[in-house]
Amino acid sequence: MTEHDVVILADPRGLAGHVAERLVAEIATAQAARGTASVVLTGGGMGTRTLTAVGDLDTSGIDWSRVDVWWGDERFVAADDAERNERAARAALLDGLGLDPARVHAIPAADAVATAEDAAERYAAELATSSETTGSRPADGTAVPAFDVLLLGVGPDAHVASLFPELDAVQEGRRTVLAVHDAPKPPPHRVTLTLPAINAARQVWLVVAGADKAGAVALAANGAAAQQVPAAGVQGTERTVWFLDTAAAARLPRPRRDDE
Numbered sequence: 001m002t003e004h005d006v007v008i009l010a011d012p013r014g015l016a017g018h019v020a021e022r023l024v025a026e027i028a029t030a031q032a033a034r035g036t037a038s039v040v041l042t043g044g045g046m047g048t049r050t051l052t053a054v055g056d057l058d059t060s061g062i063d064w065s066r067v068d069v070w071w072g073d074e075r076f077v078a079a080d081d082a083e084r085n086e087r088a089a090r091a092a093l094l095d096g097l098g099l100d101p102a103r104v105h106a107i108p109a110a111d112a113v114a115t116a117e118d119a120a121e122r123y124a125a126e127l128a129t130s131s132e133t134t135g136s137r138p139a140d141g142t143a144v145p146a147f148d149v150l151l152l153g154v155g156p157d158a159h160v161a162s163l164f165p166e167l168d169a170v171q172e173g174r175r176t177v178l179a180v181h182d183a184p185k186p187p188p189h190r191v192t193l194t195l196p197a198i199n200a201a202r203q204v205w206l207v208v209a210g211a212d213k214a215g216a217v218a219l220a221a222n223g224a225a226a227q228q229v230p231a232a233g234v235q236g237t238e239r240t241v242w243f244l245d246t247a248a249a250a251r252l253p254r255p256r257r258d259d260e
């Protein structure tokens with residue numbers, strides 16, 4: 001972790017509620033500044049829980065038809081497969097929001113394209129087109145929009161999106177989206193944003209709960225290399241925030257609870 005904020009809540013429920021409130025506020029701020037907002041979603045327990053918590057809030061200050069929704073990674077399975085991150089996000093929140101379907105940018109499913117490589121190529125093209133049409137390309141020229149908020153979960157092995165320790169994808173420095181075929185966590189076939197694409201976001205938020213993540217969080221805080229600890233390699237161009245529950249923060253040097 002380089003320059004970063006750490007926010008610690010008591011438990012997963014409080015964590016999801018807090019991140020949801022901040023997300024709603026950031027979307028409103030982005031829309032006030034630029035007319036639109038873009039959010040990158042993550043799968044996993046905390047990602048889905050956060051979306052459910054957004055659904056419990058008053059979001060009348062947001063024009064949902066002017067929010068672009070992307071995904072940081074996707075399992076390469078059929079569109080209606082219960083493993084699919086898009087499906088979980090739709091059920092938790094998206095289907096009830098009145099989003100513009102043209103602004104919901106799902107990663108192509110296994111019944112829409114032949115291979116995960118095809119899905120990655122198509123998604124990269126969609127990201128590039130969006131960055132051009134919206135004029136929101138990040139300063140380093142990476143061919144993705146400068147996302148307002150990019151959410152990530154972290155695995156016990158410190159993976160983020162589908163960037164797993166010691167696999168080639170975490171080293172990618174040029175392409176924005178890759179197919180992954182050897183994910184150690186099932187399902188093995190996936191499509192993921194790369195570190196350059198993730199790090200184009202204005203804000204990167206890592207949302208992490210549970211004692212099984214405490215080691216990964218501590219390694220990232222101690223400045224481990226991204227190759228071994230992918231979570232250590234992510235950062236927003238404006239802000240990086242680690243949202244933790246007390247269990248995930250247990251091995252940080254000076255734990256502090258923000259709701260005390």
Ligand SMILES: O=C(O)[C@H](O)[C@@H](O)[C@H](O)[C@H](O)COP(=O)(O)O
Nearest residue numbers: 043044045046047153154155185
């Ligand atoms: O694609 C996957 O297999 C999961 O989405 C995974 O990447 C998840 O985001 C993290 O393991 C954190 O998960 P939790 O939030 O459930 O701890």
